Amino acid sequence: MSVEILQAKAVTKRFGGLVAVDRVDFTLREHEVAGIIGSNGAGKTTFFNLLTGMFAPDEGAILHKGEDITQMTPQQRVARGVTRTFQLTSTFDNLTVTNNLVLAYFRAHHKSSMWNLLFTRVKRFHDEPKILGILETFDLLTVRERMVKNLSLGEKRRLEIAMAVLAEPEVLLLDEPLAGLAESEIKGVLDVLRGQIGKQTILIVEHKISHIKDFVERLMVMHEGRVIAEGGYEECLNHPEVRRSYWQIDTDETANA
Ligand SMILES: Nc1ncnc2c1ncn2[C@@H]1O[C@H](COP(=O)(O)OP(=O)(O)OP(=O)(O)O)[C@@H](O)[C@H]1O
Ligand SMILES: [Mg+2]
Numbered sequence: 001m002s003v004e005i006l007q008a009k010a011v012t013k014r015f016g017g018l019v020a021v022d023r024v025d026f027t028l029r030e031h032e033v034a035g036i037i038g039s040n041g042a043g044k045t046t047f048f049n050l051l052t053g054m055f056a057p058d059e060g061a062i063l064h065k066g067e068d069i070t071q072m073t074p075q076q077r078v079a080r081g082v083t084r085t086f087q088l089t090s091t092f093d094n095l096t097v098t099n100n101l102v103l104a105y106f107r108a109h110h111k112s113s114m115w116n117l118l119f120t121r122v123k124r125f126h127d128e129p130k131i132l133g134i135l136e137t138f139d140l141l142t143v144r145e146r147m148v149k150n151l152s153l154g155e156k157r158r159l160e161i162a163m164a165v166l167a168e169p170e171v172l173l174l175d176e177p178l179a180g181l182a183e184s185e186i187k188g189v190l191d192v193l194r195g196q197i198g199k200q201t202i203l204i205v206e207h208k209i210s211h212i213k214d215f216v217e218r219l220m221v222m223h224e225g226r227v228i229a230e231g232g233y234e235e236c237l238n239h240p241e242v243r244r245s246y247w248q249i250d251t252d253e254t255a256n257a
Contacts, residue, residue, distance in 0.1 A: 003030045007066075032217060034204070034220065035216035036221075042224065043224070044205045050062060064082050082169065084164045084173065101159075105125065106125070137162070138158045153182075157177060177204065216233070218232065228245060
């Protein structure tokens, strides 16, 4: 069995009287691709924020490879190399795709001087195998010299995820990476994510179960702060409590019913 990278132990988060996350246990192992689904307000993003350190839990603990990181800030977790969310990778809209990737790469791997890079040879890094590889993997080669502000939403989303991946985090956390995208763009993003399977540990939060059906190995279904099912796709979909609470989950099956 591979290494347990992230663990949540009975974490609870309240907002006033509302229990947004209710004693959730969760384990993410190396190179696993897991998904969290659930309807609006189920607690998915809040749970995610407990993993990234955006919120501290009211109860319970978050562990990284067995070490308690519950009190660490998001910055400390990123610096430790634990997590990276694509939302945290802000792009520079007036720079090209390649220059954004170079900056993301430099920021992650040469911690000291970004100025050094800016004043010297950004161009030199254009041919860095890592940058070329990521342009290819994320299907960005044809737009490599385009300003980010001129990208389509799908291309921009792929760039954001590419920038997160360049930092080589142990866990790539994606909260609704498909939000706002057209169907054709969704396919593009899922294709590039599929290319990360086996190389990268991924936790993806998604509304539409049908989108991540062929992508995740394991699902956790949340409802009103609690985990109501965990396991494979079919197993979760057929779980009585999921069927009861979740008729509104958007699946191909229910959409066609
Ligand atoms: N910062 C906050 N302050 C107060 N209440 C919050 C806060 N963040 C979330 N909540 C509440 O906690 C509950 C869980 O919200 P959360 O955003 O985690 O759900 P979600 O599963 O991500 O939903 P969605 O699918 O809409 O993104 C909701 O009732 C929400 O209103
Ligand atoms: Mg959410």
